[in-house]
Amino acid sequence: MNPPITFESLREANHQRHQEWANGNDLPLSFRGVELAGEVGEACNELKKLERTRLGLVGGKTDLTGLQEELADVLICVDLIAMDLGIDLASAVQDKFNATSEKYDLSTRL
Numbered sequence: 001m002n003p004p005i006t007f008e009s010l011r012e013a014n015h016q017r018h019q020e021w022a023n024g025n026d027l028p029l030s031f032r033g034v035e036l037a038g039e040v041g042e043a044c045n046e047l048k049k050l051e052r053t054r055l056g057l058v059g060g061k062t063d064l065t066g067l068q069e070e071l072a073d074v075l076i077c078v079d080l081i082a083m084d085l086g087i088d089l090a091s092a093v094q095d096k097f098n099a100t101s102e103k104y105d106l107s108t109r110l
């Protein structure tokens with residue numbers, strides 16, 4: 001079994017795979033944005049199929065595996081954008097999570 005990942009290990013793996021995938025060449029943010037939108041669309045399609053099953057509608061069905069894979073793709077794409085722009089995603093998530101809790105007077109903090 002693989003060790004649990006962290007934001008840092010995802011970033012390192014994304015950086016390493018980018019060297020293989022694109023020979024280390026910079027990709028335009030427009031490509032990254034379309035890539036992310038595509039993966040969000042794929043995740044939404046999996047949600048649609050799950051809802052179709054729940055509502056008893058005819059059409060293609062899926063299980064949680066498909067959604068799990070697409071949500072993973074979304075997260076990977078988000079990290080690729082953050083990588084390209086030098087954003088520390090762990091800090092960004094922590095700051096934003098805590099700001100939202102503070103805004104709505106909720107006690108949960110990261």
Ligand SMILES: [Mg+2]
Nearest residue numbers: 039042070073
């Ligand atoms: Mg996908």
